[in-house]
Amino acid sequence: MQQVLPQSFIDSLAGLPGFEKDKFTDVHENTEQVTSIRLNPLKPTPATNDLPVANTVPWCGSGRYLSARPSFTLDPVFHGGAYYAQEASSMFVDHIVKEIYRNQAPPKRVLDLCAAPGGKSTLLAAALPGSFIVSNEVIKTRVGMLSENISKWGSDHVIVTNNDPKDFKKLPGYFDLMVVDAPCSGSGLFRKDVAAINEWSEANVEMCSLRQQRILTDTIGSLKEGGFLIYSTCSYSMQEDEEICDWIINQFQLQPVKINIDPSWAIVETISKKNAATGYRFYPDKVQGEGFFIACFRQTNPVDNFYGYHNKVAVAPKQIQSIVKPFLKNFDDYLISDQKEIVIASLKKWEEEIATISNTLNVRKSGVAIGTVKGKDLIPHHELALSHLLSNDIPAVNLAKEDALKYLRRQDLVFENEKKGWTICRFGDINLGWMKVLPNRVNNYYPPNWRILKA
Structure with a gap:
């Protein structure tokens, strides 16, 4: 995409270390944009069928250059957090x-x-x-x-x-x-x-x-x-x-x-x-x-230190914890709290830090949202599906790309032989979110405000 840079801007760069006027202006006038992503080490590496990986970013081992810019919106594993599109x-x-x-x-x-x-x-x-x-x-x-x-x-x-x-x-x-x-x-x-x-x-x-x-x-x-x-x-x-x-x-x-x-x-x-x-x-x-x-x-200078708050994170009742436990692996590593009717899992090792930040700053998200307890049942939260806290015992189904995109658009899905109950939707072994398989239908629980609107 050809660009005309203001002369005042070019003049302001004169004498800067490494600035070469002709090469700089040429790259802005003639060169295509570079597209790069960074892989998530906690999730399966996505297949390259729909992701044109060219080579590795030299200063970041998980960074990848792409030979062309794909439609990230229409790549299911992008929505599953398998990679982040980053400069x-x-x-x-x-x-x-x-x-x-x-x-x-x-x-x-x-x-x-x-x-x-x-x-x-x-x-x-x-x-x-x-x-x-x-x-x-x-x-x-x-x-x-x-x-x-x-x-x-x-x-x-x-x-x-x-x-x-x-x-x-x-x-x-x-x-x-x-x-x-x-x-x-x-x-x-x-x-x-x-x-x-x-x-x-x-x-x-x-x-x-x-x-x-x-x-x-x-x-x-x-x-x-x-x-x-x-x-x-x-x-x-x-x-x-x-x-x-x-x-x-x-x-x-x-x-x-x-x-x-x-x-x-x-x-x-x-x-x-x-x-x-x-x-x-x-x-x-x-x-x-x-x-x-x-x-x-x-920072090599002595500074005043903050010693933190030593109050505990309020934990959820044992009944709620017992309902949540089957959904989590490494359950004992986490504090389970009930915040505004949403059950949250936070690492026990960071209890003091969580208390300190919660008492000092305006917190918008903390830990991993597990879900909402209704009676004796848990309605699992989307965050849990995308986290590494999720138990390996939860049923899951790998979708074809067409069905994965239907799921991400929050459209109806049809399954005949899946086990009834809460099920994880996957694409390429990467979790996308929840569905609930009922005797006569499948309920799509993908968050409405996250759904793909693009055709």
Whole structure:
């Protein structure tokens, strides 16, 4: 798709590390967009019949480039959370996490501050399966999509919150790792979002830089001594990238962290002018990916620590727990609570963290929703079907693609020989959701607000 970049924008990039004007403008005018996905390690790898996998993203072992962009909407395993469609450059977070924790214990508590729609949170959930992850989004209208993507991913160690960055001042020294993918002027995504080109201006860059400083000022105090900050933008602007790195060091005395990279990846290593902080620039004329900037820092200063709440999570009555138990594997690892008539399973190991976050922040999703108890029966929740908590003893049926799409459209299905009762619908051994087989019909329990509307 041919694009005309504003001359003022091109002029603003002159002298940036790695910027080559002719190659940069050419890739925006002539090159097709790159499509990439990241596989979910907790779910079966989808067959490549309908997914044109080309090769692996070099800095992320679970990342895959596709030779063509498929209709994700019409791929059943996409709805089952077998993979996440994510821009390849931003998957570099996976490499940074593996590098900084290569020779030390993984972080206990992780914050993804600007999380929607969920790309980096699901990446962190996969890369750090033993960590407690707070996935926060400040914009209320985006929290629903974030929660949906976390649910599809099937994680039981992620809690979704809807808070302004200033609210995290109530959690001093709490997190071992913070990821701040800051709101920015968006110039790195011009190839994917042509409309954004007309919105770019030097005034908007300045406004974004000030917003980034406010966000970091509000939240860096919640990073514990020895903890890491990963800062990123999808902007090329030095004001939002290297100059913010220098500002972080001047303002908070964080220590920049250099990350080992393979020269063949063609990622541009950049050094900030004032404090020699190392950052990494991604240019679409050099890498298979869009424009991106990322840097890592370590908190080496003593900070006040938050000691948490020690109250317990209220557990459901034994009768409810006995009804739920047959649906779960590793039942004893979970706290079973009844929240607003929905039974929730949360990992016992994170009870204190769950209590702390619930008492401090606006929680929108916690644990895995198991279902609603009606009398002596459980109406299972869609989240349970997509999670790894589901018992292997639950009946399941693998659908042909045509029937899988019917199911995802919430249309009627017909089965003659299936066992009566609650049954999991699958496609390619990947769970899609629930149906209930009755003597004379099949009830489709796919969530109405998730159904495919596309013909």
